[in-house]
Structure formats: C-alpha cells, structure tokens
Amino acid sequence: MKKIGILFGQERTFPQAFVDQVNATAPKGIRAEFVSVEEVMQNRGVGYAVIIDRISQDVPFYRAFLKNAAATGTAVINNPFWWSADEKFFNNVLAEQIGIPVPKTVLLPSKDHPEDTTSGSFTNLKFPMDWEGIYDYLGGFPFFMKPYAGGGWKNVYKVHNPEELFQAYDETERLVMMLQQTIDFDAYFRSYCIGGKYVRTMHYEPRNPHHLRYNAKHDVSEEMLKMIDEYVIRLNQALGYDFNTVEFAIQDGVPYAIDFCNPAPDADLNSVGEENFKWVVETAATYAIERAEMQDPGGQNLTWGSYIRQSIHA
Secondary structure (H helix, E strand, O other): OEEEEEEOOOOOHHHHHHHHHHHHHOOOOEEEEEOOOOOOOOOOOOOOOEEEEOOOOOOHHHHHHHHHHHHOOOEEEOOHHHHHHOOHHHHHHHHHHOOOOOOOEEEEOOOOOOOOOOHHHHOOOOOOOOHHHHHHHHOOOOEEEEEOOOOOOOOOEEEOOHHHHHHHHHHOOOOOEEEEEOOOOOEEEEEEEEOOOEEEEEEOOOOOOHHHOOOOOOOOOHHHHHHHHHHHHHHHHHHOOOEEEEEEEEEOOEEEEEEOOOOOOOOOHHHHOHHHHHHHHHHHHHHHHHHHHHOOOOOOOOOOOHHHHHHHHO
C-alpha cells in the first residue's frame, strides 16, 4: 500500500477535501491520510510515498522532518531543499534570465543589525547607499517595499516619497527587504500551477479585501491569457515547484510577474471560491496519485528545476 499524506497547520477545508478526493479516485493500492509525525529517527523512512507540504515554512521541525523523508524515498511536494534555499529576490533574477518581465527591484540590507552582529560585521557593505541612484533605477516614486522572503502580504509598504520610505524602513527592524518598481496595472491575475504542467489562471484584485480578491473580472485577450499560462509553466519548471501560484500585473499590454514564490498557496474554499477550490483539490489529487505511481522507494523522488539541473550539467 502506497500512502499519500498531507502535512498542514490551521487550514481546514483543503486538507480534508484533498484526502477525500484521492481516496475516491486513486487506483487500488494507493490511499491518502493526514500525515502522522511520530519520533523522527535519522535515515529512517516515514512510510509515505508522497507528502504534500502545507506548513513547514512556519515550522522548522517539520522542514527537517521532510528533508529526512525525502532522503529516504518520499516524494515531497514541494522539494524541501529548494524551498529552504529559494527567495523572492532570486526569483526575480531567474525570471529576468528566462525572458519573463518583472518589476525592477533592489535588495536592501536589514535596517537593524542581525542578531549577534555589530557594525564590524558589515566591513564590505557600502555606506551610505546611493539612494538617489536607486530611485532613478526604479523609475521614481511610488515604490513597494516588501520582504525578500515570506508571503501573505506581511510587512508590505507602498511609499510615495523618501520620508515614507525611511519611516517604513525603520519599522522593518531585522527583515531583509526589497524596494520595487510600482506597476500601475490595468488587470491582475493569479495562477495555480501544479506539477509544472497544470495551470488555472484566475481573475484577481489584490486591492480588494482578502475575501473578495477573487471577485474580479478583467477584460483581456485570449492571447494575453495564453501568454500568462506559458509564463507560469516556464517559471515553475525553472524553479522546480510542484505546487505554486504566480501573480501577474498587466501594464500597457505587458504581463509583469509580481509574486511567484508561493509554495504553500492559499487554497481555502472560503477565499478562492467554489470553482477554483474544486479545480485545485482535483488537480492536486491527480498529481499526487501520479507521483505515488511513479515513486521509487529507494530512489530520488524530488523535483528539481531546470536552473539547478542545468547548473549541475554545466
């Protein structure tokens, strides 16, 4: 019997629906359940062919558990090694290299010293920075300032002048931040991507309250939607994410990838709506079953993106 497990935290609608869908559609010999994390002994398998990870970004213990599971033959979705290494600033670098438009972005050092460091720890860091040069590169105010890693719209600021920028910067303390060009969008989309091949692009309005963000309808061409779908697949195959969302802001006919480091994306029925929820449950179940059927208990069962594969080949 091959088991598919889902590891999750406070969410409730998606995990149960996912388990029910797998158990209703999987062939004989495959079943799904909530992951049971027991004593974690090094180099011992955990008994799952596949684990869907929805929570390790918030629980370091779970991240270490999943790395052990992956090393002993479990197909973990998403790859916990890559997820540990990835962040939003690098994602922008990679997107630009593979020909996908992204806003101009500058990485900022944390406003406060990291723990156990002093000014002497920053011998190599230019000070003061050329703020005027940064403003010119980004095309002028307003800018968005956001953490270089993380999500959920936490610690995101829109700043309209240097005074607002430095007031917000002071509040970020030890967070490493990015300063980003503002895209004045005419339309906005959020796309699920599962397995690097299944895509659902959803009309989205980030300026609405959270529970109304999927209540949007944008007038764009079929060609634009096809371009977005193609960009979504290209990004996720380069990054190696099995389960992710990508957000696009359309300005002057150009789809800018705004946020595409969401390896535990919102899949709650109450926010994404019934049709989107049905799609993500059914598609995640289909893909998890595919991975369980392919799983080699003694082999390498993780997804690695083309960036890593090409780097190793080179």
